[in-house]
Amino acid sequence: MFEPTPGKLIPDLTLREELVLLARCLWREGYNDHLAGHITCALGDGTLLCNPWLITWDELRPHQVIRIDLDGDLVEGDWPVPLGIPLHLALHEQRPDVGWAVHNHPLYGTVWADMREVPPAMDQSSTLGGGDMALVDEYDEPVNSKEAARAAITKMRGADLALLAGHGVFVVGSSARAVHQRAVALEQRCQRAWHIRAAGGVLESPLPTWWADKMRRSDGNGFAGFWEAMVRQELRADPDLLSG
Incomplete structure (x- = not known):
């Protein structure tokens, strides 16, 4: 089993291994709608x-x-291509600068998306990962439609996170670390806001403007140790994961 040291928190990973660990980490965070979801x-x-x-x-x-x-x-592999992949194809076609993308239907993010409302970030952890958020409030065709996918990406207007009404959430970034941090913070943001509203609280963020602006400008790669800690959690749960 891998043992971390101050100079090496996780083992060297291939991109395939990063993708698998990202999937497993986010499943644990609520990105777990059965067979749904693409990375x-x-x-x-x-x-x-x-x-x-x-x-x-x-x-x-x-x-x-x-x-x-x-x-x-x-192009390579033995398994079929996911049915709803046009959203990702449109993203990478229109925004070649984006390295990683995650789509799924986590409970709280999907509820806010279905309500066509973007909740404010009510605490510091809900802002981690940064990025601009968009609400894509309608789909004219099924989600496996290439035309609908292109329209959704256009409606994001370059945002890094999106709530897709009647669908779920979409998170993009430059690395597995970045999209992991953003996806975790997005679901926490949506969860906290839901509970605050349910408790009768007012959804008016107590965070200072300077903090919110600083975090919004983050590329998602700045919180050293968070991604690594969650990777180690998955490796402890499945010590043979990287063997095949």
Whole structure:
């Protein structure tokens, strides 16, 4: 089993291993709507690593990760391409600067999306990871439609996080670390706001403006140790995870 040291908090990971660990970490955080959800990692050559259809995020292993092109065709791997992948294809086509993207239907984020409302960040942890947030408030076609996917990405207007009404959430970033931090903070933001409203509280953020602005400008990579701690948690739970 890997033992961390002050100079090396996690083992060296391939991109496939990072994708698997991201999936498992986020499943534990509530990104666990059965077979739903996609994670993509752009390889810079017009292809993407992606979790396959038919495998849940908590059972995914590195050898099951597939590689697809921007048309959604399988390039490498044995498993089928996820049905709802057009959203990711449109993102990577329109925004080639984006390295990683996560889509799923976590409970609290999806509830706020379905209410067509963006909750404020009510505490510091809910702002970690930063980024701009958008509300995509309607879909004109099914979510597996390429036209609907392109329209949704256009409606994001370059945002890093989105609540997709009638659908779920979408998070993008430059690294597995960044999208992990942003996805965790997004669901916490939505959860805390829901409980505060349910308790009769007012959804008016107590955070100072300077803090909110500073965190919004974060690229998601600044919280050293958070991603690593969650990776180690998954490696403890499945010590053989990186063996195949």
